[in-house]
Amino acid sequence: MRIKIRKRAQITIPGEIMQALLLKEGDELELTIKNRVICLTLVSETETKQRQKVSASKRESRVKSGMMPVPLVFLCFGGFSVYCHGVTMGVASKKAKELLALLLLQNGKPLSKKVIAELLWPNKMPQKSMACFYKTNQYLKNIPGFNEVLPLINSGGALSLDMSRIYSDINEFSQLLRQAPTIENRRRMLLLYQGRLFQNETFEWLSSQEAYFDMEYLEAAEWLIREYKSHNLIQEAQKYISLIFEE
Known part of the structure; x- marks a missing residue:
């Protein structure tokens, strides 16, 4: 074949x-x-879970070991973890996590509440989906710690996150992507990418965003490999070739 x-x-x-x-x-x-x-x-499933545990451990240590300049930290590559002042913040509601994920991808840009409701509750009538949205929005506001930071911004018929109070690896990855490629910023992009976007989450709208970041990660790795080879740094190039194959 x-x-x-x-x-x-x-x-x-x-x-x-x-x-x-x-x-x-x-x-x-x-x-x-x-x-x-x-x-x-x-x-095997066992190997996959073990890799996920290692990845999660790396993410957590990265947050707790550094002095973060903002109160809320979202790590979205290789899982979905939320930290408030360095402490893990549990978000039990799946729809609340999905709402946060959607807003994080907007990077501070307001998103219509109607659009949010349609994306999160596609099988419900508009009135019911909006009711679910307001209930989920209120759930987030009631989370201890989260309600003190208040990163949600209501502006008329739209909702956004106050990015001045938030760090997210999605945002940093995107900022680096917009810069002219250098060895330093492409290496940083690969370091940020600890796994697929919101790995293990089952958001219905996720696949296109997931594919986008997968492709940008691979292109960053390929750029690094070409750059190292052009400087005859074969050992460094091989390291990133191996990294791609490990993924």
């Missing part, structure tokens, strides 16, 4: 192989190269 390499070096695994190997959506495959042969290995 032949597989054609398409634009942006993406490979689609044929359905026959998916069925033969009993693969399903969400499974992780590890890619290795041996003697110019590409090998795909199914990663």
Whole structure:
């Protein structure tokens, strides 16, 4: 069976192989190269969970070890963690987390409350979805610690986050992306990317955003590899080649 390499070096695994190997959506495959042969290995659920634990530990230590200049910290790559003054803040409501995720991606820009309601409750009538929105908004305001910081800004029919009181790795990643590429800022982007955007969350609108950040991460890594190779820094280039394959 032949597989054609398409634009942006993406490979689609044929359905026959998916069925033969009993693969399903969400499974992780590890890619290795041996003697110019590409090998795909199914990663066990245990290995996946272990990687997630390590990633979460790195994120938490990064927040607690540094003096953050803002009270609220959102780490969104490789999971979704919220910290208030360095302490983990639990958000039990799935819809409240989804609302925060949606607003974080706006980076301070107001988002219509009607649009939010439609995205979060697509199967409800407009009146009911708006009622759910106001209930979820109030839930966030009542969270201890969160209500003291009050990062939510209501402006007429829209809602946004006060980014002057917030740090998010999404925002930093996006700021670095807008800069002219340098070894320093591309390395920082790769360091920020601890895993997929809001990993393990099941927001219905997430896939396009997830794909966008995945692609920007890969392009940053590819830029670094080319840059290191152009300076004959083969060992450094190989490190980032290995990093891509580990993902």
